[in-house]
Amino acid sequence: MAALAQRMVTALTTKGPVLAKNAVEFSKPRLQTFWYYAKVEMIPPTPAEIPKITEGFSNLIKAARTGAWMQTTVREGVRNTVVVAEIGFWFFIGEIIGRRSLIGYNV
């Protein structure tokens, strides 16, 4: 038992830094690509884009009113469904953060 603990400690001290360095080297390019896309696609909208937000919203309402939504193709419909689903997922992630528990409410 003591020999096992001793072996674990030596393995940790000799191979630990090597593993950590390998992990960092593996993840750096991937993090770079992630940041490359996230910088454009995921940042919150700046106040300069507010008029575009209202315009997009009124476009939605106009499409709902004039019946243009009946002319959408199936491909567009699927794409819009996936976008709405993603927005719903952000709500559930927010709920997880708000209740500070992964699965249920820790009452």
Next chain:
Amino acid sequence: MAPPVAVSPLIKFSRYAALFVGIAYGSRKNARLTVSEAEVRKIEEKQKKEREERERIAKELAAANEDTILK
């Protein structure tokens, strides 16, 4: 690598709006549930004490009433 897509600001805004609404909803519901659970726990504690008291009395009565010669 493909160039990043210019995401519509409406979508970006609604993403973060949904995130904040979710955080607010989760934290409020958590607070509400902890309060109500504390009250339920208090009532259950009181009921458990009464029930244990009754069981103790019933057990003593039963022990006193049984007819054995091994007392």
